[in-house]
Amino acid sequence: MSRRKRVLIVGGGIGGLSAAIALSQAGCDILLIERDANWRALGAGLTFNGATARAFKTLGVLDRIVEAGYVHGTSRVCDRFGKVLVESSTEEVYGRDVPIMGGILRPVLHRIMQEAAVERGIRYRTGVTVSHWCEEPDAIRAYFSDGSEGRFDFAIGADGLMSTTRQQLWLDAPRPQFTGQGCWRAVAPRPVNVTTSELYFGTEYKAGINPVSDAEMYLFLLVPEPDNPWHDEADWPELLRTKLSDFGGHIGSIRDHLGSGSLINYRPLETLLLPLPWHMGRVLLIGDAVHATTPHVGYGAGLAVEDGIVLAELIREGASDLFSAFEERRHDRCTAVVNGSIALGRLEMEGAPLANQRTLSQEIYDVIREPVF
Incomplete structure (x- = not known):
């Protein structure tokens, strides 16, 4: 019987928690660290579409999210006074029992994900960061801010737009752009x-x-x-x-x-799209640390959740070059969503006709609807 892969996940937000749950389901031994000693979630509400709900279902947390949040099957386009101009179709497009749209408070979603991780027995430490890394022939060693250290088969940087992991290892990486x-x-x-x-x-x-x-x-x-x-x-x-x-x-x-x-x-x-490769040695970046998008199509969280699921799927498949296979699966999809969202924001700032904005939005959603796993 093969040894369980030891994985360090840096960042306890939605992306890090999703990766922790998915990789645990794939049989990995996880240690998740979060710099915030109180492991809080910042922000207000989060809108999610059916593709994100599909990803939550794959993780096994959709039912809890539906219960704590609010899901529905349509969206409306209104004039500035609230008069409805267009109402979307209720056609099922993301799979059986997968809502088309929904919303939830970010702290509530964070609590649900934390609880799911704890229930799986995932180890976590808060108030801790990685001070520096040391690549070894068959492992990556992380030295932590509290003086301890750990040795892992690979590590994941899921520490957001201002990722410390990216700053430590990608010295010439582009910075987030306003x-x-x-x-x-x-x-x-x-x-x-x-x-x-x-x-x-x-x-x-x-x-x-x-x-x-x-x-x-x-x-x-x-x-x-x-x-x-x-x-x-x-x-x-x-x-x-x-x-x-x-x-x-x-x-x-x-x-x-x-x-x-x-x-x-x-x-x-602010947005960020890191050029390939998204890995450095045995450290891989996911989520906003590598492909941060704007909220125009409500899919930043969805992309991050998908990252962890795809990585876990590749581990189950026995991918020989795990990180390269991950990048091949994720790069084009993430690039299309990030660049499409930026372009949609540009149309808004230019005052482009609503029809033009809706056409571009539909093109992005056509990408989002494509099966991922």
């Missing part, structure tokens, strides 16, 4: 008549809402910010109210109830 847009997010009570996602067009900004639980919904607003200004957190409620001033419908109602106690988040949109 796209010219900023994204505002807020969580608000969900009225009973908000049962699907809605996108609002008709101003220089694009806004949307999506239910994330029986009681809550999530608002996003994409705005052009060519100078990439910094906004003081204390000013966020008033700034967001001002930027939403031209909207009506449900978004207008959310705006009118924003205050100092509202859960609001703002960040400039």
Whole structure:
């Protein structure tokens, strides 16, 4: 009987947790480390499409996500006042019992993934980072910030857009690039008549809402910010109210109830697409550490979840050159989503006709719908 592969995963976010669960299911012995001693999830809500739900089902966590979040079968395109212009089809396209769209609070999703990892007996350590690496003939040795060390068959850097792993090993790697847009997010009570996602067009900004639980919904607003200004957190409620001033419908109602106690988040949109190879020796980068996209098609988390599942599938298949096989499977798909999302944001900033934006969005979704595993 062959020895279990010992794998170090750096980063305890959605990508790292997904890889930990998938590789554990493939028989690997996992150690996951997370720099945050409290292992918290940052952010507000998360919109996911059917391909992401399909990946969650493969991991075995979809039922919990459906129970804790909110899923539905349509999306609506509205004018700035909330009048419905287009409603999507409810046709099943991602597989039996796989919802077309959904939403969930990020901290809730994070808790579900943590619980699933713990239930599998996955070892984890928090408040720890890798200080440096040492490549050996048949292993990678990691030296940790607490003075300990470990020896592994391979390691995965799933530590996000500002990946320390990437900075340590890819000395000439490109840095994340600002796209010219900023994204505002807020969580608000969900009225009973908000049962699907809605996108609002008709101003220089694009806004949307999506239910994330029986009681809550999530608002996003994409705005052009060519100078990439910094906004003081204390000013966020008033700034967001001002930027939403031209909207009506449900978004207008959310705006009118924003205050100092509202859960609001703002960040400039940055992307990264690392040229191949995505591995250095026995260390592989996944998720936002290597292919960070914008939220335009709601698939950043989906790509990260897929990464871990594909890697586990290749291990089961006995791929002789694991990392090269992974890159071959993932590069084109991830590149299409990242570049397509950037192009969609560019169309928004240029004020392109809605029909053009919808055509490009459909092209990206055609890629996303393709079977992965």
